[in-house]
Amino acid sequence: MATIRDIAKQAGVSPATVSRVLNYDATLSVGEQTKAKIFATAEELNYTKHKRPSKKEATVIRLLQWYDSQEELADLYYYSIRMGIEKKAEELNIQLLRESFEQLSETVVNGTIAVGKFDTEQIQKLKKLDDHLLLVDFDGTAANVDSIIVDFEASIGKLLAFFQEKSFKHVAILSGKEYTKGSQQEIPDPRLKFFKASSTQQNLLADYIVADHFSVEAGKKAIKLFLKEKRAIPEVFFCASDALAIGAMQALKKKGYLIPKNVSIVGFNDISVAQYLSPPLTTIKVETDWMGELAVTTMLENIKEPPPVSRKIMLSTKLIIRDSVS
Numbered sequence: 001m002a003t004i005r006d007i008a009k010q011a012g013v014s015p016a017t018v019s020r021v022l023n024y025d026a027t028l029s030v031g032e033q034t035k036a037k038i039f040a041t042a043e044e045l046n047y048t049k050h051k052r053p054s055k056k057e058a059t060v061i062r063l064l065q066w067y068d069s070q071e072e073l074a075d076l077y078y079y080s081i082r083m084g085i086e087k088k089a090e091e092l093n094i095q096l097l098r099e100s101f102e103q104l105s106e107t108v109v110n111g112t113i114a115v116g117k118f119d120t121e122q123i124q125k126l127k128k129l130d131d132h133l134l135l136v137d138f139d140g141t142a143a144n145v146d147s148i149i150v151d152f153e154a155s156i157g158k159l160l161a162f163f164q165e166k167s168f169k170h171v172a173i174l175s176g177k178e179y180t181k182g183s184q185q186e187i188p189d190p191r192l193k194f195f196k197a198s199s200t201q202q203n204l205l206a207d208y209i210v211a212d213h214f215s216v217e218a219g220k221k222a223i224k225l226f227l228k229e230k231r232a233i234p235e236v237f238f239c240a241s242d243a244l245a246i247g248a249m250q251a252l253k254k255k256g257y258l259i260p261k262n263v264s265i266v267g268f269n270d271i272s273v274a275q276y277l278s279p280p281l282t283t284i285k286v287e288t289d290w291m292g293e294l295a296v297t298t299m300l301e302n303i304k305e306p307p308p309v310s311r312k313i314m315l316s317t318k319l320i321i322r323d324s325v326s
Helices: 004-011 015-022 032-044 069-074 076-090 120-129 152-165 190-203 216-228 244-252 288-304
Strands: 061-067 095-100 111-115 131-135 146-150 168-176 205-210 237-238 263-267 282-287 314-315 318-321
Touching: 004 015, 004 032, 004 120, 032 318, 069 076, 069 131, 076 095, 076 111, 076 244, 076 288, 095 120, 111 120, 111 168, 111 288, 131 288, 146 288, 146 318, 152 190, 152 282, 152 318, 168 190, 168 216, 168 244, 205 216, 205 318, 216 244, 237 244
Parallel strands: 061 095, 061 111, 111 131, 131 146, 146 314, 168 205, 168 237, 237 263, 263 282
Antiparallel strands: 282 318
16 A cells, blocks of 8 residues: 655655645645646555545435514424424534525425424425425324324323312413414314313313414403403413413403412413513423424434334423412
């Protein structure tokens, strides 16, 4: 095997010069003719160290986001999922191509992680664009697409067991409306569905309130309307997102209600600000950061070994008890 000394001897230069040329030393002052002679000699002697090792081709994953930056800040749930995805991608040296459906490119990637709610037409378009598609926070089973979702039925079960433990008899649920960005198809809230079914079985007196959106302002507006209608105040409001819970708390406080002395509040998601509210919010915790990390590792598994059928990963939740419940 040829050495640097062999190349130096045949090229008529010093070993140090050969070493610096083969290592692309930019500070070396050597003519192009000499450099060419060194490289030619290295090739002739089958010395391959001077060839820069080719970098392993980076894995590129498209991150398709349902919410834009402004919407993320209005409800930190999707922001937290995105942070988990970006953290794991950086850790594994994966390149992310962030796009929205409105600005969807045809860039060739290894797979697509789509975060949020998408209608049938949008999902079919994504399936044609990428062989590997993973939906996060939306059930893709009907479209034969992999998905990661929250186990809402079990979550509501935990919540109602807690209400039973507290001997609550009159409960209200504040839900919200969501629509796909494409066809504006309304997406039913599974929390409302499972709450209605389970609360009936437990003989709870229940009120149902539906806000315009899952946002603080929508929650505030919905509770103001509820109070204006002079409906009986429940023992506890269960809000289907922490953003709605924050709006509800603000509206109730403005009308003089003390939380939790007069009424208890429970949220859903456990966004980062929930523990800093006054009082701190009792809520169902969704491990959103980890959901994002799991999306990346699941996608890598699918790229490495494509599954024969779609799979649905359901994530459990935790009940975090704080001071907003009496």
